Structure formats: C-alpha cells, structure tokens
Amino acid sequence: PSAVMAITVDNGNPVVSGVGAIEDPAIAVHRVTASEEGVAWAATLSSPDGTLDAVFGRMAAFLDPMEMAEWGQEWIMETVSAADRPGRAVLWTGDVVQCAARTETEGAGGLGALVQTRFGPTGAWFGQHVFGGEGDEEIWDMALDPEGRLLVVGSSNSWTALTVGNDSQDAVLFRSS
Numbered sequence: 001p002s003a004v005m006a007i008t009v010d011n012g013n014p015v016v017s018g019v020g021a022i023e024d025p026a027i028a029v030h031r032v033t034a035s036e037e038g039v040a041w042a043a044t045l046s047s048p049d050g051t052l053d054a055v056f057g058r059m060a061a062f063l064d065p066m067e068m069a070e071w072g073q074e075w076i077m078e079t080v081s082a083a084d085r086p087g088r089a090v091l092w093t094g095d096v097v098q099c100a101a102r103t104e105t106e107g108a109g110g111l112g113a114l115v116q117t118r119f120g121p122t123g124a125w126f127g128q129h130v131f132g133g134e135g136d137e138e139i140w141d142m143a144l145d146p147e148g149r150l151l152v153v154g155s156s157n158s159w160t161a162l163t164v165g166n167d168s169q170d171a172v173l174f175r176s177s
Contacts, residue, residue, distance in 0.1 A: 002029040004041055004059060006071060020059050020071035027055055031141075035092045038074075042090035042099060045078060054079040054087035054101035054114075058123060075123035079116065088113075091142040091150075095120055098150060100139045103130070110158060111136040115150065115176075129176055133158025138169065150176045 006018035020039075022029065026046040033040055039059040047053050056079070060072040079085055083104035091098040097118045102111055112132025119126050131137065135157035143151045155169035 001025045002027050002043065004029070004032055004039060004071070006039075018071040020073060022057070022073070022076075030087055031089050033090050033092050035094075037092060037094060040090050040092040040097050042087040042101075044086040047080075051081065052084040052086040053081060054085050054099065056087060056090055056097065056099040056116075056118065056123070058092070058097060074121060077118060077123040077125070079114075085114065088139040089142045089152075091144070093144060097123070098142055100142055100152065102138060103132075109134040111138070113137045113139050113152065113154065113174075115139075115142070115152060131174060135159075136169070137172075145175070152176070 001024065002022040004020040005016055007014050008017045027043045029041050029043040031042040038061060041057050043055045045053045045055045055076065057076040058074045060074045079101060085101045085103045087101050089100040099116045099118060101114045103114045104111055110132055112130055115129045116125055117127040118124065133156065137154060137156045137158065139152055139154040141153050145151055152174040154172055156172045157169050
C-alpha cells in the first residue's frame, strides 16, 4: 500500500514524524502537494474492472512535528470512468483542491486532460474543465499565476503544424481563466 509521510529535520537528520497510510494496495500515489492548509495527493487506482481511475485525497490537519503519529485522511475521492483515467497532478490553494487526470473519453480524438475542482472538508466536486485535441495530451503539473489563473503544464501532439514529421510530444502550457 501507499502512504504519505511527514518528514521533519532534527539536527540535520530527516526524521519521520507522521505516516498517513492509504490502505488500498491498488492505489499508486503520483503527486503530493502542500499549502498553508495542509497536504493533498493525486493517485491512480487499478480498478476491479481493469480500468485506471483517478483518486485524490486530502490529509487531516497537520500533525505535531515533534510526535510520531498516525496521520488520517480527511477525504479520499475517486473519479470513476468506464475508460482509463489515471490521476496526474494536484494543486491545493486555500480550501480548493484542483485535481488533474488523463482521460480517454474526452478531447477531440486523442487522449485528453481533465481538471476537476474539489472543495471543503469532504472533497465535494463542483466543477471541471476538459481539454484535448486530435492528438494526445498529458498533464505533468499545475500552478496558479499571480492573477489566480490556473496553469497546466504538460505535453501534446495535437498541433500537427508544430510536430509535422517528427511524431513527438511537444511541451505545452495551458492557462484557464
């Protein structure tokens, strides 16, 4: 099974101060992020039906770094799809968690990208943005710019005018308002 660990430094030495177990052995964590509010993670679940589903979680309030403890999950949410939708990235700002996955069911013919917005202590979903072209898109990370717009960095081969003859993925930066 996967776990999220809190590491503190004591006299220059790393020390495990908390372990947040993710009990399901079919979950593989891809990204962990932190903000003033705490820690969130993005993962992929190998589902019983053979598909890959995105799973996102938020750790409970941060531990006392001086005491080793079990670290609980505040919420875990699965993004179920009939086709593969592996989790890719996560961004936590205030009480909003932006979750990104790669999807076979969206886009204009190729593999697309899905960004969901989750909110509050339960991880309730309240919005999504899907994008993709005729080729394949991949998501690697997310950030907010100084104006609060979401930046999604990844790769794409949807713009054939840029990739003519080389059949390669190009680095891309998507920005949403």
